Amino acid sequence: AQSVTQLDSHVSVSEGTPVLLRCNYSSSYSPSLFWYVQHPNKGLQLLLKYTSAATLVKGINGFEAEFKKSETSFHLTKPSAHMSDAAEYFCVVTPFNDYKLSFGAGTTVTVRA
Amino acid sequence: GAVVSQHPSRVICKSGTSVKIECRSLDFQATTMFWYRQFPKQSLMLMATSNEGSKATYEQGVEKDKFLINHASLTLSTLTVTSAHPEDSSFYICSARLDSNYGYTFGSGTRLTVV
Numbered sequence: 683a684q685s686v687t688q689l690d691s692h693v694s695v696s697e698g699t700p701v702l703l704r705c706n707y708s709s710s711y712s713p714s715l716f717w718y719v720q721h722p723n724k725g726l727q728l729l730l731k732y733t734s735a736a737t738l739v740k741g742i743n744g745f746e747a748e749f750k751k752s753e754t755s756f757h758l759t760k761p762s763a764h765m766s767d768a769a770e771y772f773c774v775v776t777p778f779n780d781y782k783l784s785f786g787a788g789t790t791v792t793v794r795a
Numbered sequence: 796g797a798v799v800s801q802h803p804s805r806v807i808c809k810s811g812t813s814v815k816i817e818c819r820s821l822d823f824q825a826t827t828m829f830w831y832r833q834f835p836k837q838s839l840m841l842m843a844t845s846n847e848g849s850k851a852t853y854e855q856g857v858e859k860d861k862f863l864i865n866h867a868s869l870t871l872s873t874l875t876v877t878s879a880h881p882e883d884s885s886f887y888i889c890s891a892r893l894d895s896n897y898g899y900t901f902g903s904g905t906r907l908t909v910v
Contacts, residue, residue, distance in 0.1 A: 718901075725801070725888055725901040726839075772838065781827065781892055783899065785838045 684709040684775045688786035695763045696794045703758040703789045705773035715756045716774040716783070717747055726772065732756065743767070768793045797823045799891050801902025808879055808909055816874045816905045818889035824869035825891035830862075833886040833904075845872050879909040 689704040707713060714733045718726040730741025737749040747758045756773060773786040798821045808814050818828060827846050831839040843859075845851040845866035853859045861883075863875040876883055889902040 716899075723804075723886070723904065723906060725903040726890075727901075728899070782841060782844065783829070783890075785840075787838045788836075790836075 684713060684777050684784050686773050686775045686784055686786035688771075688773050688789050690789050691787065692790045692792070694792045694794065697765055698762050701758075701760040701763045701767065701791065703771050703773075703791070705756045705758065705786060706754055707756060707773070707775045708754060709775055709777050711777040711780075713775045713777050715747075715749060716776075717741065717745070717756075717758045718772045718774060720770045720772065720788075722769075729758070729771075763791075763793050765793050765795065767791060797821075797891070797893050797898075797900045799825070799889060799900050799902045801889055801905060803905060804903060805906045806908070808907070810880055810909055811878055813875055813877045814879055814907060816876075816887055816889075816907075818872050818874075818891070818902050820870045820891055823891075823893065825872065826869065827892040828866055828872040829890040829892070829899075830864060830872075830874050831888045831890065833888060835886075839888060842874075876907065879907070881909045883907065884909045 685708050687706045716731045717729040720726050729745045730739045732739050732749045740746045745760045771789045774783050776783050800819045802817050830842045832842050833839045841854050842857045843851045843853045843864050845864045847866050847869050851864035866872040888904045890899050
């Protein structure tokens, strides 16, 4: 079975400063990992995904994440936060050869002017 | 890019009535659709997986007679909440699997309020 733990329920940053959202996973098999963003009352938008290729994954809007198997982590970072980054972020895992997604509890990001 | 159109975006219904939510894949064929439920400030919980032309597979604890899923064509999947009650009020989101490279696209969600 696979599961995802997002270590921070809420992250608050100042505009222009770095953002770090932490995610740890457990999976019986080689996982695929994703980060999604959700703005209020909206669907989910894919930021990036890891599917056993390069461990450093670059996504949209300046986000990137690094897959660290030894630490079972897939933390999401952005060097400089923008006001539009305020949203809910979900770390998601699916094991190899299984298409069911398991979602983390989510991290709410607020950006201060 | 691949788009799933979900309607309605918001619906308010009276307790005891049924509500249908539609998800249409606009420019691709969705063999597999997933239906999720999201409570306020919480994560998405998978309710069921539907494959075109076959019965949906429900997750443990999800009442299949209350949440009827139909996936009769490659471009349309529907979720019907039957005999809705206030506790069914939630945000419902559909998702389609795009390809074997773990691509997924999500609908914009439906806010259901049962009064």
